[in-house]
Amino acid sequence: MAKLVFGMNQSLDGYVDHLKMETGPALFRHWTEHVRDLAGSVYGRRMYEIMRYWDEDDPEWDAARRDFAAAWRSQPKWVVSRSLKSVGPNATLVEHGLEAVVRGLKARLVGEIAVAGPDLARTLTDLGLVDEYRLYFHPVVLGQGTPFFAGARPPLRLVASDQVGEDTIRLTYVPA
16 A cells, blocks of 8 residues: 655745755755655646656756656656646546545555645645655745645654755654
8 A cells, every 4th residue: 555645845934935945966866766766646736737847858957857857757647637638748637536546546556655736735634645744844934935734734743854965854744
């Protein structure tokens, strides 16, 4: 049975914005390895549209970016959206029946399935489907933006803390 994990980079004040937080080489490698090891990912529409950047090669990419793109392209993706009419390679559009689809993925797959996007994570949290939360804190304060927890923070229990990369601390929680 697969485990559903929600994890994202965030500021010290709890906001997620990949454009405003630098990812150093070690953390970038960490994310590449993480993506490579996933059984798949469930994306909300907005996060999927951001990540589609990795579908097309950019001649300016270095080896690390090409490696990440290859890992991202190879993983199965399920995209939750009522407005999209189609999705890219290696992706399946989920327009209805989110709970049944995710329960089916958890039962069928082995390993970890990533949840991508705070709004989707809130919905899956409310359904009791998220098994683990990984908060990657960066030493920045944004003061505004999209919060990691789109709704009320669920009751959580800390199970691990570790440094990832040059200046990022990962806190790992499970539902209490």
